[in-house]
Amino acid sequence: xxxxxxxxxxxxxxxxxxxxxxxxxxxxxxxxxxxxxxxxxxxxxxxxxxxxxxxxxxxxxxxxxxxxxxxxxxxxxxxxxxxxxxxxxxxxxxxxxxxxxxxxxxxxxxxxxxxxxxxxxxxxxxxxxxxxxxxxxxxxxxxxxxxxxxxxxxxxxxxxxxxxxxxxxxxxxxxxxxxxxxxxxxxxxxxxxxxxxxxxxxxxxxxxxxxxxxxxxxxxxxxxxxxxxxxxxxxxxxxxxxxxxxxxxxxxxxxxxxxxxxxxxxxxxxxxxxxxxxxxxxxxxxxxxxxxxxxxxxxxxxxxxxxxxxxxxxxxxxxxxxxxxxxxxxxxxxxxxxxxxxxxxxxxxxxxxxxxxxxxxxxxxxxxxxxxxxxxxxxxxxxxxxxxxxxxxxxxxxxxxxxxxxxxxxxxxxxxxxxxxxxxxxxxxxxxxxx
Numbered sequence: 001x002x003x004x005x006x007x008x009x010x011x012x013x014x015x016x017x018x019x020x021x022x023x024x025x026x027x028x029x030x031x032x033x034x035x036x037x038x039x040x041x042x043x044x045x046x047x048x049x050x051x052x053x054x055x056x057x058x059x060x061x062x063x064x065x066x067x068x069x070x071x072x073x074x075x076x077x078x079x080x081x082x083x084x085x086x087x088x089x090x091x092x093x094x095x096x097x098x099x100x101x102x103x104x105x106x107x108x109x110x111x112x113x114x115x116x117x118x119x120x121x122x123x124x125x126x127x128x129x130x131x132x133x134x135x136x137x138x139x140x141x142x143x144x145x146x147x148x149x150x151x152x153x154x155x156x157x158x159x160x161x162x163x164x165x166x167x168x169x170x171x172x173x174x175x176x177x178x179x180x181x182x183x184x185x186x187x188x189x190x191x192x193x194x195x196x197x198x199x200x201x202x203x204x205x206x207x208x209x210x211x212x213x214x215x216x217x218x219x220x221x222x223x224x225x226x227x228x229x230x231x232x233x234x235x236x237x238x239x240x241x242x243x244x245x246x247x248x249x250x251x252x253x254x255x256x257x258x259x260x261x262x263x264x265x266x267x268x269x270x271x272x273x274x275x276x277x278x279x280x281x282x283x284x285x286x287x288x289x290x291x292x293x294x295x296x297x298x299x300x301x302x303x304x305x306x307x308x309x310x311x312x313x314x315x316x317x318x319x320x321x322x323x324x325x326x327x328x329x330x331x332x333x334x335x336x337x338x339x340x341x342x343x344x345x346x347x348x349x350x351x352x353x354x355x356x357x358x359x360x361x362x363x364x365x366x367x368x369x370x371x372x373x374x375x376x377x378x379x380x381x382x383x384x385x386x387x388x389x390x391x392x393x394x395x396x397x398x399x400x401x402x403x404x405x406x407x408x409x410x411x412x413x414x415x416x417x418x419x420x421x422x423x424x425x426x427x428x429x430x431x432x433x434x435x
Contacts, residue, residue, distance in 0.1 A: 008109065021103070028064065061100060160204065167185075167236040178227070202214050289417070307355055
């Protein structure tokens with residue numbers, strides 16, 4: 001086997017590979033065995049017919065076609081190893097010459113991992129701020145818990161801005177009923193912001209069985225695109241009005257929530273808020289570090305296969321998030337007035353950024369010998385098992401090499417991010433809690 005190589009644009013490599021008959025003879029022998037195992041050749045058991053008999057029966061070109069995939073894979077891999085290329089995905093193969101007794105010549109165009117010149121971490125500055133929890137934040141959580149414990153009692157008379165109403169709702173534009181603009185037994189808490197801005201306020205002062213008609217202009221950025229920026233006529237019929245009777249904030253209230261006193265309850269809530277704030281700060285730091293690393297690193301041109309791979313991941317993540325909200329992708333696209341292809345195009349900039357972040361993480365791991373041990377893998381797999389206990393498909397997936405590779409990459413990325421934090425972050429101490 002011999003070959004010529006040429007680097008192409010967009011981090012691609014072209015290999016033109018020539019394989020002479022002596023080098024692919026063994027592949028023809030194996031191909032003939034496979035053919036004789038499938039085809040009934042008189043006088044021989046399946047798979048046992050001699051090569052010349054198989055050639056006589058099916059023709060040498062048929063044997064070459066059977067062997068071609070093996071010949072291409074074997075010789076492409078050998079050329080890649082000799083060139084020390086790190087290819088991504090499957091190569092694009094073009095057969096340029098194939099005839100019995102002659103050289104097989106094929107061209108392989110493969111994407112390769114682009115080279116990365118990492119930014120100097122010593123020149124990147126990121127400040128870590130220690131979160132501060134204000135008293136009013138704890139007060140808000142306590143008030144929300146108080147609302148959650150409220151009893152809903154049917155009342156007569158007009159609704160106030162502290163009540164809940166149940167209504168039947170219809171929406172019209174130019175007197176035409178809107179698709180998806182009807183709702184039966186729609187519950188509205190009048191003390192809270194409604195998904196239709198200004199809607200809750202229009203229901204204050206209404207009584208049971210009362211019908212009320214009014215108009216609301218929807219904001220231009222409203223998520224329901226068929227309503228966004230339009231004047232919508234509303235017709236509501238009040239089915240019921242409820243008074244929300246909230247419990248007193250005392251020791252009994254705290255005990256119902258598993259705490260011995262209001263002081264202990266507030267301490268618990270304060271600690272939970274602090275942990276949440278620290279998690280958000282950690283995420284903010286990670287984003288800032290990666291942004292600055294991407295901005296200050298140098299990349300060869302990113303191949304389309306990497307960008308398209310990130311787009312597919314982003315589309316899957318979007319679909320998963322919509323599924324958890326009970327929203328069909330078809331309806332989502334209809335509301336946006338976009339196709340899947342347009343969504344993929346919209347993902348391009350972020351996909352490039354994600355691809356660069358992955359390349360940076362990989363290069364840092366190589367340079368600093370950051371790897372994932374078997375113990376770390378086993379621990380992560382056990383965590384996944386415990387989260388999805390009893391789900392058969394999870395156990396099956398955990399045996400697949402590509403799934404295990406994804407888990408290993410995720411763990412490695414976490415370790416790289418921690419390494420970057422430890423290397424880059426400038427810590428700034430402030431008061432943790434401001435009471």
